[in-house]
Amino acid sequence: MQEPYIVASWPSVPVEIVRAAGFRPVMIRGASSPTPTADAHLEPGVFPSRLRQLVEDALTGRLTHAARIVIPRTSDADYKCFLYLREFVRRGVTTALAPIVLFDLLQSRGPDVPAYNVARVRALLDDLSSASGQVPSADDLRREITRANTARAAARHLAALRCPVPRVAGAEVLPLLAAFWEMDPDRYAEMASDAATRIAARPPLAGPRVLLTGAPVDRHTLHERIESHGAVVVDELSPWGSGAAGDDVRLDEDPVAALAEKYRDDSIGARTPVDALRRLTQSKLDEVDAVVVSLPPDDAVFGWDYPALRDVLNARRIPHVCLRCDPYERPTPVDHAALDAMVSAASQLQEARHG
Amino acid sequence: MADSQLEATVAASAFQKQWFADLRRRVFDDRQPYALLQADVPFELFDLVDIPAVSNQWWAAIVAAKRQAPSFLDAMDADGLHGDLCRYCSLGYASTRYASAGEAPWGGLPTPRLLCARLTCDCIHRVFSLWAATFGAELFEIDHPGPGDLPPRWWELGRSRWRELVEPHRLAFVVSTLERLVERLEAISGRRLDRDALRERLELVNQQEEVFDAVRRLIAAAPECPVRMTEQITNVMATQWVRGSTWALAHARAFHDEVKRRVDEGVAACPGERARLMWIGAGLWHDTAFYTAFEASHRAVFVWSMYLAFGPDGYIRYGLDDPMAALASRTASFNEYLHNPPWAAEWIVHQAREHRIDGALVLRPRSMKPGATGRLFIERALEETGIPVLPIEADVVDARAWDPDSARDRVGSFLDTRVLQ
Numbered sequence: 088m089q090e091p092y093i094v095a096s097w098p099s100v101p102v103e104i105v106r107a108a109g110f111r112p113v114m115i116r117g118a119s120s121p122t123p124t125a126d127a128h129l130e131p132g133v134f135p136s137r138l139r140q141l142v143e144d145a146l147t148g149r150l151t152h153a154a155r156i157v158i159p160r161t162s163d164a165d166y167k168c169f170l171y172l173r174e175f176v177r178r179g180v181t182t183a184l185a186p187i188v189l190f191d192l193l194q195s196r197g198p199d200v201p202a203y204n205v206a207r208v209r210a211l212l213d214d215l216s217s218a219s220g221q222v223p224s225a226d227d228l229r230r231e232i233t234r235a236n237t238a239r240a241a242a243r244h245l246a247a248l249r250c251p252v253p254r255v256a257g258a259e260v261l262p263l264l265a266a267f268w269e270m271d272p273d274r275y276a277e278m279a280s281d282a283a284t285r286i287a288a289r290p291p292l293a294g295p296r297v298l299l300t301g302a303p304v305d306r307h308t309l310h311e312r313i314e315s316h317g318a319v320v321v322d323e324l325s326p327w328g329s330g331a332a333g334d335d336v337r338l339d340e341d342p343v344a345a346l347a348e349k350y351r352d353d354s355i356g357a358r359t360p361v362d363a364l365r366r367l368t369q370s371k372l373d374e375v376d377a378v379v380v381s382l383p384p385d386d387a388v389f390g391w392d393y394p395a396l397r398d399v400l401n402a403r404r405i406p407h408v409c410l411r412c413d414p415y416e417r418p419t420p421v422d423h424a425a426l427d428a429m430v431s432a433a434s435q436l437q438e439a440r441h442g
Numbered sequence: 443m444a445d446s447q448l449e450a451t452v453a454a455s456a457f458q459k460q461w462f463a464d465l466r467r468r469v470f471d472d473r474q475p476y477a478l479l480q481a482d483v484p485f486e487l488f489d490l491v492d493i494p495a496v497s498n499q500w501w502a503a504i505v506a507a508k509r510q511a512p513s514f515l516d517a518m519d520a521d522g523l524h525g526d527l528c529r530y531c532s533l534g535y536a537s538t539r540y541a542s543a544g545e546a547p548w549g550g551l552p553t554p555r556l557l558c559a560r561l562t563c564d565c566i567h568r569v570f571s572l573w574a575a576t577f578g579a580e581l582f583e584i585d586h587p588g589p590g591d592l593p594p595r596w597w598e599l600g601r602s603r604w605r606e607l608v609e610p611h612r613l614a615f616v617v618s619t620l621e622r623l624v625e626r627l628e629a630i631s632g633r634r635l636d637r638d639a640l641r642e643r644l645e646l647v648n649q650q651e652e653v654f655d656a657v658r659r660l661i662a663a664a665p666e667c668p669v670r671m672t673e674q675i676t677n678v679m680a681t682q683w684v685r686g687s688t689w690a691l692a693h694a695r696a697f698h699d700e701v702k703r704r705v706d707e708g709v710a711a712c713p714g715e716r717a718r719l720m721w722i723g724a725g726l727w728h729d730t731a732f733y734t735a736f737e738a739s740h741r742a743v744f745v746w747s748m749y750l751a752f753g754p755d756g757y758i759r760y761g762l763d764d765p766m767a768a769l770a771s772r773t774a775s776f777n778e779y780l781h782n783p784p785w786a787a788e789w790i791v792h793q794a795r796e797h798r799i800d801g802a803l804v805l806r807p808r809s810m811k812p813g814a815t816g817r818l819f820i821e822r823a824l825e826e827t828g829i830p831v832l833p834i835e836a837d838v839v840d841a842r843a844w845d846p847d848s849a850r851d852r853v854g855s856f857l858d859t860r861v862l863q
Contacts, residue, residue, distance in 0.1 A: 174783035195585040199618045357564040387811040391568035
């Protein structure tokens, strides 16, 4: 019998809550496969690939067995997706769909937000508990936090092998880091530790070290394309890569409050405050030789950060390229030429720096 | 034929220009603070502590209507801001950030003391952060908790049963945020917000919107549309930004009386009206002549836009024992009313029936991604009701890719083949 699971549209749903309630988290991600059913109902250029895939799955009966579809308030597109899914059910476009839940965790930094978020995490816990019939105690939650923190430590260890001295390609390590969100934490910690041991024994990789920023990627397709030009993607602003683990969740009296705080503070998405993203980006610039800014056609947010980032990169003489292609579609010849030029410039700077 | 504008329309346009001149004088000469706000922020709170407020969307509409947008938008492009970013909410920012690229209307925006925005679309935080930094001014953000429960026929609940329309946790959050906003406004202005005055103001807003409701009913019921949509918008826009003020209420009444006089006298915007059209989406500010372009050729009149219709349904709040909660209940769900399923589609279909609409033109915004969502539900709901729909792809402030002749040809063909056949 299949393990009970919930589906989420972005890894900003506390997996500790999901597991404590007795479910396995399944995160929807983008893909290059076509979404003809979803395309008939979604406006073009608005929804990223992962949400088109989610709607395709929902409308073709592939989410029938999920206990819940949880849509976090990570972006306006996610929120709209929640409203659309509800409407598809109401209008009879689909009938075989799990209950849809909005997880309205706010990302802004106002003083009213923490209490609101704690209540939302508690509401999610209550809803999932009612779905499973498994009501976790505070100790059960702390146990899940401890397990996830162990997995986080393993993921951090793995991520440390990317930078400053890269021993693993971004395209290889991203799936290992991304698995944090879906694998059982004990198994994940074991897998990530084994991988880290193997990778640590490898020689350093040559080629300019690249930071991938802009709209967060959820797979390694763009990494592959960048690395095909001779660079190594050593970091990315994405919860699917080195950002998957983040800091540990604190263990204290109120685990729900601790989770609400962690998932607000560590979330990377369209509603993450610009100052937080800017600090995060700039903290990574000392250890990279070049930057790729991904601004796919559905981007409505990260493009606003580009002029300021470009100015910082130019001031620090860090080569960069801005890609407007969809990460799941082939880059254009112009994109390839720009990547070539960036890698070439970064290589020259790297040689000059290291003699 | 109503060739001349309503007196109220002329007065509304003059009022806006004079109001802005007064604002500049107050800011530059008297060094008084003012605020720049997103259109869905509760302006009443600012006015009651004597901080005048300029609407971002109103300013963008003025810049576009004065044909100044392209130079600012070119400057945005040149600075590396890609073309899929929202131009409507950011044109005001561009007119500040790239001030030397063009000539902002009426001397341009002076530096505000405060900017304030609801965090509806994801880009609002970005645009307002950049704008505030450019001005060196403070930014106050009102986050937008998302509704998980959207009961049907929101416009019937909103007036008297508004507590049922907004979930308690969302209402409490917005109230709490508005209370913090009031604290900031009081600190800036040095004036206390009088809660009785807030209640009285909201009662006056109710009266103003009741007047607009009466205008809406006049337009819906008249044999032929008595007042063009563009004039409806001018009169509503001028009053909404100072809603509940003495001038706004008096102006709304004057507008109503003039429309009623036209109805009584049988004056039509387009005598011999053959098709009643609705415009769904924000106004096409750089080409408002579009809205009258089909009167001579097809006797087709734009009767409805959200600007007049939304006031009565979106703003009226009865039961003002807790005026801040009433205000918060209005603030909490603006986007959902206007754009999102299920609320936007069912309201627009209801309005189309009330106004005996023959055809609908639905804006497909080029760069306003959140504004572009929900429209497929709206288009299908209208078609299922028997109302033909023509999507119009355009940017509401960016005329650079707009081909007015081609757009008019498409509408003409739509009228010939689907509406007037």
